[in-house]
Amino acid sequence: MDLPYLLSLGILGHRTWPWNAGQTTRTVQSPGGENARNLEMSDVTPAQLKEWEDLQLHLRSSLQDVDDTECVIDGLRRVGGLDISFEDGTNRATAVLVVCEFDNDCLKPVYEDAVDVDMALPYISGFLFLREIPAYERLLHRLRESAPHLEPDVFLVDGSGLFHPRQCGSASHFGIVHGLRTIGVAKKLLCFDDFTREQGQMAEEHVLQNFGDSIPLIGKSGVTYGFAVRTSTAKPKGNQDASMRRLYVSIGHRFSQSTARDVVLKCCNVEGGSYIPEPIRLADLTGRAIERAWKQIHTTSKPAARQMIMDVSNLLDDKQRKTILSILDEVGVGPCATLASVPAESIKRKQATKDELFLPFQEMVTDVMVPELRAALRMEKPWAVQLRKASLRYQQAGKAMRAVLS
DNA sequence: GCGACAG
DNA sequence: ATCTTGTCGC
Incomplete structure (x- = not known):
């Protein structure tokens, strides 16, 4: 060539x-x-x-x-x-x-x-x-x-x-x-x-x-x-x-x-x-799911919210999203709060769940409002349930999923 | 000039 | 790409 x-x-x-x-x-x-x-x-x-x-x-x-x-x-x-x-x-x-x-x-x-x-x-x-x-x-x-x-x-x-x-x-x-x-x-x-x-x-x-x-x-x-x-x-x-x-x-x-x-x-x-x-x-289903989630929040969101949606799609599986959602429900965090305001002590979960899922996620999405987080976490991608095995702790915002060798 | 034209 | 409408099948 x-x-x-x-x-x-x-x-x-x-x-x-x-x-x-x-x-x-x-x-x-x-x-x-x-x-x-x-x-x-x-x-x-x-x-x-x-x-x-x-x-x-x-x-x-x-x-x-x-x-x-x-x-x-x-x-x-x-x-x-x-x-x-x-x-x-x-x-x-x-x-x-x-x-x-x-x-x-x-x-x-x-x-x-x-x-x-x-x-x-x-x-x-x-x-x-x-x-x-x-x-x-x-x-x-x-x-x-x-x-x-x-x-x-x-x-x-x-x-x-x-x-x-x-x-x-x-x-x-x-x-x-x-x-x-x-x-x-x-x-x-x-x-x-x-x-x-x-x-x-x-x-x-x-x-x-x-x-x-x-x-x-x-x-x-x-x-x-x-x-x-x-x-x-x-x-x-x-x-x-x-x-x-x-x-x-x-x-x-x-x-x-x-x-x-x-x-x-x-x-x-x-x-x-x-x-x-x-x-x-x-690939089409995932793209549509992301755009659907974005459509729900983009009118009031900061630019960082778009990257947050990509991260949620790329790094979390179905089960992990649901776990974080239920934590947000239980803690009853207000709509104007950010995730950073949620104290880890108030979460009644296994320590491993906090250490490997919630805390890394909290670190990952610092300045996004909770209602926007919820919209992203409600993203429906049932076909991707068994896709990921790597813990969020070892993943990084803005990256592609870290696929585990099997 | 008008329509057609992967995604 | 996106929208809509209707129809069929599980």
Whole structure:
């Protein structure tokens, strides 16, 4: 790869993007974000667009569209899912990475991390990478810092890969820049010059009768961009609706199209799953839970409250949140108090609970009001119950979960 | 000029 | 991405 070229675009070295330099070093912004106004296409010049197109074309030349010989589908241990949930009406969002591990045919979450992002650019079809990749890079960096032994064999990315006007959607972009195996998973069809709306309509109308059925998405040029795949296991009962939901799967990097399809199918065919592959579905649920909690309190909150919600999601499991909530109920702390005003002596709990949960938590969230704490602690994430085993005492505010070796 | 447009 | 509405199934 042409390193000087990429360096000139600020692409390498993880977090040195020209348009949001410093994002990772600045702390949580004021509620609503610094970019509270709506981002518009007019923020982007044609020259910038051309530069980004050139970057996509350049990266495309390094895309590996065959399977790694050392990683066949049966050898797949862990799968990561990346997704971003937005706060309504602002440019703020929560990006989430969930890593799942295969246990026979079940997929169990073994790692989860959420970060706050403040979008600097508008959504532009064909340039999703601008908005999402900086956040994905932060999540990758934090994973490698706090749980390198849990790095997945493949990342499923919410968006397209090769199925893209320049054959380099965000899934490929992320995979190529970091040398990772990636697969693009889109819920909607993307049409462009070589894959027209007419061809898209044909693909959409093609009946996929059973789970696993698929048709290739072939462009006018003959390129196979990916597959439309029936990933819903719902029975073909009612005519068509949710049961007709399908995904548009395309390779990101270091996969063949057919293996990418099979990996996505394997991640959908799990107990309690949906038509969305499990790691992405869980990442989406977590992002929504965080945004729901934030919505309840952000009007009156300090900026620190946003980070507090991330910490509660990242570092506490279901049981730990409930324990702290019940302690707050028992102590009867007033709405204008902070957690610091709760004396440890007044808590009627086992010493271990105080030492390993309450006191570290108290230290972690010093200047957040109790009503805001309650809203965060009431966050509902039942799927993450058995996710963490590390004591809060050994975790640190602002960090990703510290996953325990097992 | 107008609509379309992964998330 | 987000919203809504209706329908089906557990």
